[in-house]
Amino acid sequence: DAGITQSPRHKVTETGTPVTLRCHQTENHRYMYWYRQDPGHGLRLIHYSYGVKDTDKGEVSDGYSVSRSKTEDFLLTLESATSSQTSVYFCAIGQPNTEAFFGQGTRLTVV
C-alpha cells in the first residue's frame, strides 16, 4: 500500500466550528489531492497541490481551504462547517503520468 495516512478517520462536529483534516504521505509524491464522495456524485475534487505552497481549486472548493507547507502534509480546512459538508473525504497522492493512490478516507459528520 502507498504510504498515505488520513487523520482523523471519523469526526463529528457542530455547525459553525472549524475543522482540519490531515493527509500525510511518505512516498515523496509531488501531487496531493482532496476529494469528497457523496452518494450519486462519485468523487469530486475540492483542492489539489502540485508542490509545496502550490495549490489550486477543484470543482467544489467553496467553503474549503488547503495548505501544504511541506511535501508530506496536505491539510484541508473547513472554516465554518455546514451540514452540506457532511461527507467522506479522501486524500490522494500521485506523480506525473501515473495513477493516483488513495488514503482510507475520513468520515465527517456536521450536526
Add this chain to the structure above:
Amino acid sequence: EDKVVQSPLSLVVHEGDTVTLNCSYEVTNFRSLLWYKQEKKAPTFLFMLTSSGIEKKSGRLSSILDKKELSSILNITATQTGDSAIYLCAVEGKGAQKLVFGQGTRLTINP
C-alpha cells in the same frame, strides 16, 4: 469543463455472468483514462489507458479505450461475489494535473 459519465449507475447480476461497464468523457487535451475499484474504503487502481484500441487485461478484468468515441469499457468475465464494488472511471487532461471522476457504477454480484 471536463466531464465523465458512467453507465449504468447500478447493475445486479448473478455469479458467473459477464458484465460491461461504460465510461464516456469530455476533456480538454486528453492524457489518460483510469479505472478504479472501490469496496468498503479507498478506491484501488485497476487500469490506466492512454492509447486507443489497446486492451489492458488483468485476470478476468479487461478494459479498452476508444478515443474516437471518447469512451472506454470495463469488462468482467465469470463474475464472482468478490467483484461486488463501485467501479469508478476518471480522466486526466494534459497539463491538468488532476483526475475528474464519473459517478461510479455500483455492481452487485449475487451468488
